[in-house]
Amino acid sequence: MDPRIEQYLLGQLDENDKAAFEKEMENDSSLKEEVRTHAGVLQGLDEIRAEKLKSHFQELESNLPKEESNEEKVVEMQPSKGLGSIWKVAAAIVLLAIPTYLILNSGPTADELYNQYYQSYPNVITSTERSQEENPPEQNEALAYYESGNFEAAIEAFQAELEELPEAADMQFYLGVSQMETNRLEHAIESLTAVVESNNTQFRDQALWYLALAKMKNGNEVEAEGLLKHIITKENSYSTRAEEILEQL
Amino acid sequence: MAGTNPTKTLELNPQQWMDEIRGGNRQLLDEFYLNNREDFIGWGLNNYRIDREQLVDIYQDTIIIFYENILYNRIKDVSSNLKTYLYGIAKNLILKKFRDDRKIDRHEENVQEHLSFQAGYDFEDLSEIKGKVKTELDSLGEPCRSILELFYVENQNIETIAQKLDYKSKDVVKTQKSRCLKTLKEKILQANV
Numbered sequence: 001m002d003p004r005i006e007q008y009l010l011g012q013l014d015e016n017d018k019a020a021f022e023k024e025m026e027n028d029s030s031l032k033e034e035v036r037t038h039a040g041v042l043q044g045l046d047e048i049r050a051e052k053l054k055s056h057f058q059e060l061e062s063n064l065p066k067e068e069s070n071e072e073k074v075v076e077m078q079p080s081k082g083l084g085s086i087w088k089v090a091a092a093i094v095l096l097a098i099p100t101y102l103i104l105n106s107g108p109t110a111d112e113l114y115n116q117y118y119q120s121y122p123n124v125i126t127s128t129e130r131s132q133e134e135n136p137p138e139q140n141e142a143l144a145y146y147e148s149g150n151f152e153a154a155i156e157a158f159q160a161e162l163e164e165l166p167e168a169a170d171m172q173f174y175l176g177v178s179q180m181e182t183n184r185l186e187h188a189i190e191s192l193t194a195v196v197e198s199n200n201t202q203f204r205d206q207a208l209w210y211l212a213l214a215k216m217k218n219g220n221e222v223e224a225e226g227l228l229k230h231i232i233t234k235e236n237s238y239s240t241r242a243e244e245i246l247e248q249l
Numbered sequence: 250m251a252g253t254n255p256t257k258t259l260e261l262n263p264q265q266w267m268d269e270i271r272g273g274n275r276q277l278l279d280e281f282y283l284n285n286r287e288d289f290i291g292w293g294l295n296n297y298r299i300d301r302e303q304l305v306d307i308y309q310d311t312i313i314i315f316y317e318n319i320l321y322n323r324i325k326d327v328s329s330n331l332k333t334y335l336y337g338i339a340k341n342l343i344l345k346k347f348r349d350d351r352k353i354d355r356h357e358e359n360v361q362e363h364l365s366f367q368a369g370y371d372f373e374d375l376s377e378i379k380g381k382v383k384t385e386l387d388s389l390g391e392p393c394r395s396i397l398e399l400f401y402v403e404n405q406n407i408e409t410i411a412q413k414l415d416y417k418s419k420d421v422v423k424t425q426k427s428r429c430l431k432t433l434k435e436k437i438l439q440a441n442v
Contacts, residue, residue: 036375044381150297
């Protein structure tokens, strides 16, 4: 076997030799076939190595001292379905019911209302395979960060995307929610105002709702009230919640 | 993470460290695994909604790809921290995991970047060949099986293999290795027909 075949595949040839070898391969189909077979064999060997390393690392792990699990409980990526999750929901309702009861009796603060009503907005853009293929990859990446809960990275990615496409109100909306998630309320208010003022109708109602919450948390209660009243007149899915907040503010 | 030396135990620069790794020093790889593990998990917990157990799993896969990329000389720019490179692989794996969990069939362009052959040549589907490697390797007699495994799977150098298998000289091992590889390929190609 030509020793260059393996050197080529292992990235050991310098630029000149590599180019020469590739050219030779183009003109010599049997050489090309030989390289292809060798590449396949190496990949097969890579897989064997990967499996072995995986079990080796798992064994290393099992020999490590047990960790204290005092870290914050993190949200599972894929909530388990079935009976288990019903109990979790039930437990959550019981836990939530106690503080809510106390809040209602003492008159909740804006912060408490915010925590009660704020929910991050689901990614509705790349939720289907088809829509993903139609979207630019940068946008998919930003939304993937968003979905994974990495809002810092999501903010950067949305901002980069908006530099290219300043009119993309949908990106602007998700940027705003990401900023709320990271408690950058002033920035969130700016982003969401831009969405409300844009021609985009898909996210206008949502943006209004989040804008009202952001202003409420940021201490602009009068403006928040105005927005909530406006939301009530729109009779959309946020109207009932807007009414509830107004009663308690 | 910038500025910290992930290869701290031995005073090796990243290039020397990678040379050692390519030379088959697996102990160094274990050391690297253990030295960077806690930082990695902390980073994951801070940035993603993934629990510790899943992060350990991702960390292992990250190290495996990292190792493979070293073997294939894919890490060109060692002026940037090796750790930065490691976290780059991890980010791609995490994004891929989120997509897979959502059962979305994506072009995995980001992951491909680190997983695919970067020899610069695009060979069409190799799965038929690579799927036969394990079976055919197992069916090779000794010493072929051991020689090929030690060289390609354990990544030991010829000298170490000569010692381990009691060969008088490196050259004998080299010749033997070439013969064994040829036999393996023939068996795979025959099995393909």
